[in-house]
Amino acid sequence: MANQRKDDLHKLNTHFIRRDGAFFIGNVHVSALAKTGMVKSVRHAGWSRFRTLLQYKD
DSSP: HHHHHHHHHHHHHHHHHHOOOOOOOOOOOOHHTSSSSHHHHHHTTTHHHHHHHHHHOO
């Protein structure tokens, strides 16, 4: 499951960068969201990894 999620994030990032050329994310505090009742959703979505991959590909 983790490998599938990682692959999906790579594909999504590549799609955004190829389509738009640049992609900007607001100042999202993932650690703060993880302390709320949305902890499972935030962790499963891989927000931190998504942001890191965008920085890497940009």
